[in-house]
Amino acid sequence: MNFVSDNCSAVHPSVMEALVKANTGFMPSYGDDALTREAEDQIRELFEAPNARVAFVATGTAANALCCAMLCPPWGRVFCHKHAHIETSEAGAPEFYTGGAKLALIGQDDGRITPDDLAEGLITYGRDNVHAGQNAMLSLTNATEWGTIYAPDQVAALAAIAHEAGLAVHMDGARFANAVAALGCSPADLTWRAGVDALSFGGTKNGCMAAEAVILFNGERVDELDFRRMRGGHLWSKHRYLAAQMAAWTRGGLWLELAGHANRMAALLGRGLAGVPGVTVNQPVQSNSVFATLPQAVYQAGMARDAGFRMWPATQDERAAQVSVRLVASWATTEQDVQNLLAIIGG
Amino acid sequence: MNFVSDNCSAVHPSVMEALVKANTGFMPSYGDDALTREAEDQIRELFEAPNARVAFVATGTAANALCCAMLCPPWGRVFCHKHAHIETSEAGAPEFYTGGAKLALIGQDDGRITPDDLAEGLITYGRDNVHAGQNAMLSLTNATEWGTIYAPDQVAALAAIAHEAGLAVHMDGARFANAVAALGCSPADLTWRAGVDALSFGGTKNGCMAAEAVILFNGERVDELDFRRMRGGHLWSKHRYLAAQMAAWTRGGLWLELAGHANRMAALLGRGLAGVPGVTVNQPVQSNSVFATLPQAVYQAGMARDAGFRMWPATQDERAAQVSVRLVASWATTEQDVQNLLAIIGG
Amino acid sequence: MNFVSDNCSAVHPSVMEALVKANTGFMPSYGDDALTREAEDQIRELFEAPNARVAFVATGTAANALCCAMLCPPWGRVFCHKHAHIETSEAGAPEFYTGGAKLALIGQDDGRITPDDLAEGLITYGRDNVHAGQNAMLSLTNATEWGTIYAPDQVAALAAIAHEAGLAVHMDGARFANAVAALGCSPADLTWRAGVDALSFGGTKNGCMAAEAVILFNGERVDELDFRRMRGGHLWSKHRYLAAQMAAWTRGGLWLELAGHANRMAALLGRGLAGVPGVTVNQPVQSNSVFATLPQAVYQAGMARDAGFRMWPATQDERAAQVSVRLVASWATTEQDVQNLLAIIGG
Amino acid sequence: MNFVSDNCSAVHPSVMEALVKANTGFMPSYGDDALTREAEDQIRELFEAPNARVAFVATGTAANALCCAMLCPPWGRVFCHKHAHIETSEAGAPEFYTGGAKLALIGQDDGRITPDDLAEGLITYGRDNVHAGQNAMLSLTNATEWGTIYAPDQVAALAAIAHEAGLAVHMDGARFANAVAALGCSPADLTWRAGVDALSFGGTKNGCMAAEAVILFNGERVDELDFRRMRGGHLWSKHRYLAAQMAAWTRGGLWLELAGHANRMAALLGRGLAGVPGVTVNQPVQSNSVFATLPQAVYQAGMARDAGFRMWPATQDERAAQVSVRLVASWATTEQDVQNLLAIIGG
Structure with a gap:
């Protein structure tokens, strides 16, 4: 009996079985293997996003920090919930990976950000100017740190305001699976169709060992992601074992x-x-x-x-x-x- | 007539005269000149701090950012007023120079932070832990962004809480001269005697052209300051012209x-x-x-x-x-x- | 048949078995579990270094970059072989994690650095000065990128010069196991007894899935390592699965x-x-x-x-x-x- | 008598006179003044580059580091001479401002890089790949650290190779005036017409007090420059005094x-x-x-x-x-x- 966190749970047997099954013979390293292609394709299909860029890493913090670095320049500002994981629990990983961006804290006590919260935040920080830095990104956590959920239309309302103001939209989906399962919507509806540009798609808390996918729905500058992942130390050499987790975990609706x-x-x-x-x-x-x-x-x-x-x-x-x-x-x-x-x- | 900012004013004639006077012959570069030693000594004397490390830079943002970098590690948190210049007006210079530290915003609408504000902030962010990062620094602005002032005992009360919690104390003194003039206290009373570890001592807004002094009252790791200033691009080759400003401006109580x-x-x-x-x-x-x-x-x-x-x-x-x-x-x-x-x- | 790289190999059955065995029930996350303590203790014992700080990560690049960050300040210089992995194959991870340090390239065509190479390098870059930056660290790869090996006395000779010049000594041990196996020496002899301050102890290439240990033999500032690993996104939540690999791999001389x-x-x-x-x-x-x-x-x-x-x-x-x-x-x-x-x- | 460096010289009387003349009344701060516009326009005219972005800073290190940050991503590689100021004398400012780029050292003992040097360097570092990082930039110093000069056709030959390989071209012009004076060519011929994308145009060593211009001939992403300068602490509040130097120094061929x-x-x-x-x-x-x-x-x-x-x-x-x-x-x-x-x- 343990309710401290979902990350105290073990690896689901099907995922472990997939790791054991992948453990045979030599395979090209650094993601240049068939299992990686299969896992990436499976995720693109799941999200109905054939052109999305999918990249695997072992931790949610890595996924979030890489997404921030892709969407926010060093002088940028990320609007996020005051209790967002990227603010409270990552020891400054977003600041590290972005090269020193700022997090602007907004939102309600139920873990969600309302359109009014965001609009007010945008006013507080004003338009981009050389002194204040640049409003660059909105990060939503879904499910939130307080167990609440944004429905597709709520995401869309926030993303519309964000895009209007020139912000890119990220979703911290450490518990994205829980949100989708609760809503019964399609992954696409809760992400790119609602205006999400990048998703941290979390497998670790939901049955994987250490596997998350960075998904960039917007294809600009995606080559940067490879360099950022590598220099962050997050490109596995025996990449098949990251891929095997994600493949097994997303297969057949597991x-x-x-x-x-x-x-x-x-x-x-x-x-x-x-x-x-x-x-x-x-x-x-x-x-x-x-x-x-x-x-x-x-x-x-x-x-x-x-x-x-x-x-x-x-x-x-x-x-x-x-x-x-x-x-x-x-x-x-x-x-x-x-x-x-x-x-x-x-x- | 211009009340937009004190930085719209010109250079005081005595400071300009000192620049003209310094403009003769060859002189060693990068601060290895007699005028620099004189200016540094004069400031140490002014602050009754014979062992303080004094380093000149041209902008207040540089002084503040260097102080932050000296007092706060990349994974650290700087408690500062919600309207502090380092938060609102430096485009993320503290984040850049520290390597990605976080600013935690506290304080009253009059521009000041109260002991209760700081104590509450320390509780909110908890004790240092690997997820939340490290509480590392308190930055006070004196005079504040709202024209109010901390008296020495107010600084001391805040510094005591800060030091007890392991935080170093910085004072953004872009308008330190205005605070001292208003209080009639000694510079030492308002800084190191009250527990301030580092001061950005601002000359630019008060009659200089572009001259600020970073003063480290605490002698630990001061060699780092030289490297940080250099790689920030803030070590002037013709250093006499920074020194001449500070020497003239602090001479005779000007x-x-x-x-x-x-x-x-x-x-x-x-x-x-x-x-x-x-x-x-x-x-x-x-x-x-x-x-x-x-x-x-x-x-x-x-x-x-x-x-x-x-x-x-x-x-x-x-x-x-x-x-x-x-x-x-x-x-x-x-x-x-x-x-x-x-x-x-x-x- | 695959000789492209040892990282194309699979996970050794004993290591995979350990992962399966660890996969039962709930366990505290982020390394606060018994398996982690066991693995860390086992490594300390292996190295006869009861006070060493051991921290696990999933990739060799992460281990190397964290070691660099621990031993070299942002304005520092790392002496390393011209073909060292940290120079040629990590997309700038050492520069990223150190906050912008420089790598100074020295060494012979056989992959090794000689004492003369290091001495000459130290002369070329001169004593620390504010313009040139600080000579801070020597990184040796053992076994080297060219398959050659440093014996304990060779390491000691280099470390002596390094320490004399104020440099800390790191060993990139992605193939440390191969070096020890070839030399028949003790791990302690090839590291801290020879003057090594930090080791990247690589398991991945030698039978693990994704597991490396950062070992700091010198206990200064080790708390920083926790913050640096966390903000790098390298602290696994389901940490038992990193620990299980290292425990199985180092058990009984495997x-x-x-x-x-x-x-x-x-x-x-x-x-x-x-x-x-x-x-x-x-x-x-x-x-x-x-x-x-x-x-x-x-x-x-x-x-x-x-x-x-x-x-x-x-x-x-x-x-x-x-x-x-x-x-x-x-x-x-x-x-x-x-x-x-x-x-x-x-x- | 002093031949140690040209930065041991004083400020030329005409430049000092311009500072004195600018020292009257209130003026908008942060570059929003008429004198700044005049100085910028004058430089654009001098370079026959009406669309160039011109930004003033106080030091050559700042100018160089900002140019590097504009032209090279954190995972990029800057090809430069083995004795280039950015390598030997800036304490890692380029690494700091770029967020951790690498400098690749090439070139002859006379201070120049030949087309063969560059071609060979490009082969050594191979094509961009995720392990090695990205070849991003060529930095030429003119006049060089050894007093030699690149003529326009020599710059053009190097820039052609660089552009072909996807590198942007920077010129460190701390002594650009000396190069142009020696060559008798036009500033445009030695820069953008020869393929230079960004110039550090140095005034300090040649008669100014502390004034350099960053000139971006290529108009992409120039807005970034404002943010980078500000967060580097290099935007002067009393900006007229930077502008006055550059205006006087470039006026009438001084x-x-x-x-x-x-x-x-x-x-x-x-x-x-x-x-x-x-x-x-x-x-x-x-x-x-x-x-x-x-x-x-x-x-x-x-x-x-x-x-x-x-x-x-x-x-x-x-x-x-x-x-x-x-x-x-x-x-x-x-x-x-x-x-x-x-x-x-x-x-």
């Missing part, structure tokens, strides 16, 4: 099946928690995360029994009367895990 | 005389504006800037007669019923300039 | 067994090639690479039969009378592979 | 008059030295520098009498039988200075 399962476990958990006296569920449970406020005694019960969750945000007073926590379900979470947790919490 | 004059002109202007019907002075006039809200008709009168001020912030609706403006006095502002402006404004 | 096999296959190949009329073996075969010059007809025979090697350097005229090639053996190379190649070449 | 004088003084010195027994002049004296090898006794005589020159290169053994030195004439060098030096040297 990715959506796993994400849908995680979402259902979170929904189950959310409903359970809402029924526990004194517990408040703080955000609508739209994907695979549940955010709740627990009475101190309940929090302590969870800690004492190693229930597998943690304070969120981390900077709270752990001894307050109420403690807010995050619980994340993954492909590996079972109904029994949820029942066990509720038994501890529900006391 | 710097304080000029700043005191500018402060008095701003005070005069502030009092005058406060008496104009419909005009509100928005901040206490503590140094050489006045911030006021004007009725549209008054604003238009000023614009029509080229009264030499501008909207502040720049992103307002110029046709609103009320328009907020900034007016900055300099060493070159005369009482007649103030009277002329009031005549226009006062209708 | 790493040396695999490297020793590769070396033997290269020796066999070298001896075979030396006996082919018209073929010249260009470097002593000391590790797992063979460099040879082939008559055009022999080269064509190899190409036509897809013999699995390539021109080296890549910039030769492919139609010249003589063509130079590289052939690399790996843990997966069989005697039959060697015989097959010789049959084609010897044709 | 720049060529000063450079021509310096060249003549160097020629006189070179002829004189050539007649001193035991002294060898090592390079053709084509601009304002003389390189000579002196017998130890002569060198000591010069040192003892403070004759104003220095060892070149700086890393020689000062007590060898022969010592090589550099002597640089400037606009301020008099015939008497030359005679005095020859009297000392000639014993």
Whole structure:
């Protein structure tokens, strides 16, 4: 039982099996192999984007930072949510890869940015000028850091404002699978058809070992991506093992099946928690995360029994009367895990 | 008549005279000359800091960015005011020179940061961790972007919190002269005795042509400063002409005389504006800037007669019923300039 | 049959088995797991370096670039061989991670740097000065890009000169296993006892999937490594899968067994090639690479039969009378592979 | 008497006079003033390049680094002479401003690069590939670090090879005035007509205080230059004082008059030295520098009498039988200075 993060889960058996299957004989290195071409093609097909540039890396931070570097110059400004992973949890990777861009923090407490937030942000930072730097990019996280989701029309509304203002649009899709599974839309509808220029398509949290795809829907300057990935140290020599993960994970809808399962476990958990006296569920449970406020005694019960969750945000007073926590379900979470947790919490 | 900025003023005659006087014969380049030693020594004496490292550059942005690079690693976070020059007006120079550090924006609408603001900021960003990056530096602007001032005890209170949390303390002193002139304190009291580790000591806005001093009161790693200045392209070959400015400007109290004059002109202007019907002075006039809200008709009168001020912030609706403006006095502002402006404004 | 590079080989079955074995249940992320501690401890033990800082990454370029960033400031100079991987094959990763350091190219045609080369380089670039930048680091590759090897006393002689001049010493050990296997020395003798401060300890080319260890023998500023790895996007969330590779690969001497096999296959190949009329073996075969010059007809025979090697350097005229090639053996190379190649070449 | 460098000279009286003349009243800051427009227009006219982008900075290192950043991506390679200022004397400014590009060192001992040198360099580094990085730029210094000069046809021959290979062409013109004065050609002939894309047009060494112009003849992406200059800290607030220097220096041919004088003084010195027994002049004296090898006794005589020159290169053994030195004439060098030096040297 572990709800600390979906990245505490193991690799899905089908993905591991694909790694074992790929492990035979010699193969050209650095991505010049048939398995890589297959995985890339499969993703282009999935996104109905035959001309998209697809590049694999091992971490979400690498994918996000590379996308930022592709869309934002060193003197640019990235509008993102105040709790976006690129702001709070990447130790400045976007700043490093862009060569010193700025993140401008906007957005609501539910993890989403509204069109008004963006419009207001654009006014605050004014038009591009040599002193203030250049408004260059909008980064949306979907599903968000607070488990909420942008629907295609919400993305489109934001992207329209962004493009009008000259910003490129990035989507941090570390949990893109959870968003698509929840929405039941097509990957294309939630990305390029809604105006997204670049996607960090995350496999790691959803059943892969270490595999993410950078997808550039807009074909400008895509050659830069190769150089940026290489000099970031993110081009695997035994590239087949990145490709094998992505190929297996996107084959036959596995990715959506796993994400849908995680979402259902979170929904189950959310409903359970809402029924526990004194517990408040703080955000609508739209994907695979549940955010709740627990009475101190309940929090302590969870800690004492190693229930597998943690304070969120981390900077709270752990001894307050109420403690807010995050619980994340993954492909590996079972109904029994949820029942066990509720038994501890529900006391 | 020009109140747009103190950097619209000319060079003070004494500084220009010093340049002319320095313009004779050959002299060693890159700072290896007697005039440079004299100017550096004079500044160390002024600050009662015989071991301080003093380095001259031509712009305030260079001074600030070098100070940031000396005090904050690439993965560090600089706490600064939300309207600090390093955030709003340097096109990302601190990010560039640090190698990608983050600015964390805090503070009050009067341009100052309170101890509570800083304490809260430190909680928000938590203790240093590998995901969030390292809290590394506090940057205070004195006088602030809103013309207000930190007294030595206010600086000391902030520096104490900062040092306790492991942050180094920088002061952006583009208008340090105005602050010292207003406070009547010693430069040492407002800097190293109050806990400031590095100062951008600004001459340009106060009568120099292009001359600022980076002063490191803390002697650690000062050799780095030479390399950083050089590779930033900020080491002048004909260095005597930077030194001559700083030597003349700090000699015999000229710097304080000029700043005191500018402060008095701003005070005069502030009092005058406060008496104009419909005009509100928005901040206490503590140094050489006045911030006021004007009725549209008054604003238009000023614009029509080229009264030499501008909207502040720049992103307002110029046709609103009320328009907020900034007016900055300099060493070159005369009482007649103030009277002329009031005549226009006062209708 | 593939001699293009050792990175065309698959993952050794024992390493893959370890990945499968690690793939069970939830585990803390980002390296806070027992498997990571075990792997790190095992490496510290292997190197008889109980206080060394060990950090895992997925690529050799990442390991090298992080070592450079730890040992060389942005204004520093890295002395390295003119054909070092960090110079020729990493698209500027060292420059990126250091923030713009310079590589100074020295060394002999056999891939090694002699003490005289280094001494001469130090004279050429002079003592540190603000114009020229700072001599900061020596990077040795062992085994070298030309398959040759530095023995412990050769490393020590170079490190002594380096340390005397204030340089830190890095070893690019992408093929460190091959060097140790060839020399029969202890890992400690070839590294910290000989004066090496940081090692890129490469597993990928020798049987891992994607696993390298950065080892800092010198404990100064090691906390920086965590921040640098994170912001480089190189901290795996499912860290157990990096650790499992390194643990399995270093357990029970597997790493040396695999490297020793590769070396033997290269020796066999070298001896075979030396006996082919018209073929010249260009470097002593000391590790797992063979460099040879082939008559055009022999080269064509190899190409036509897809013999699995390539021109080296890549910039030769492919139609010249003589063509130079590289052939690399790996843990997966069989005697039959060697015989097959010789049959084609010897044709 | 000082021949150490032309940057030991003072500011020419006409330039200083222009500064004094500009020192009146208020003026818009950051280059939005009439004097700046005049100076820019004057330079465009001088170069017969009405669409060129002209931007002023205070140092040659800043100008060079900005040109590199405009013409070379972070993963790019700059071909330059092994003794180019950007390689030997800027503490890594090009690497800093480009975000980590590499300099590839080529060229002859006379300070020039030949077409063969460049062609060979292009072969050595191969075609652009993701491992090796991208060949992006050629930087020529004219006059060179060894006082020699490229004529327009020599520049054109190199630029043709460069452009064919996809490289942009930069000229470091710290002593461009000396080159033009020596050649008697038009500035356009030596730059854009010969294929130069960007010029660092140096005023400082030739009579200015601290003034250089970045000139981009190719209009692509010129807006970037404003951001890069600002975030480098190189946009002067009191910009009129940069402009006044460049305007006065380029007005009425003053720049060529000063450079021509310096060249003549160097020629006189070179002829004189050539007649001193035991002294060898090592390079053709084509601009304002003389390189000579002196017998130890002569060198000591010069040192003892403070004759104003220095060892070149700086890393020689000062007590060898022969010592090589550099002597640089400037606009301020008099015939008497030359005679005095020859009297000392000639014993």
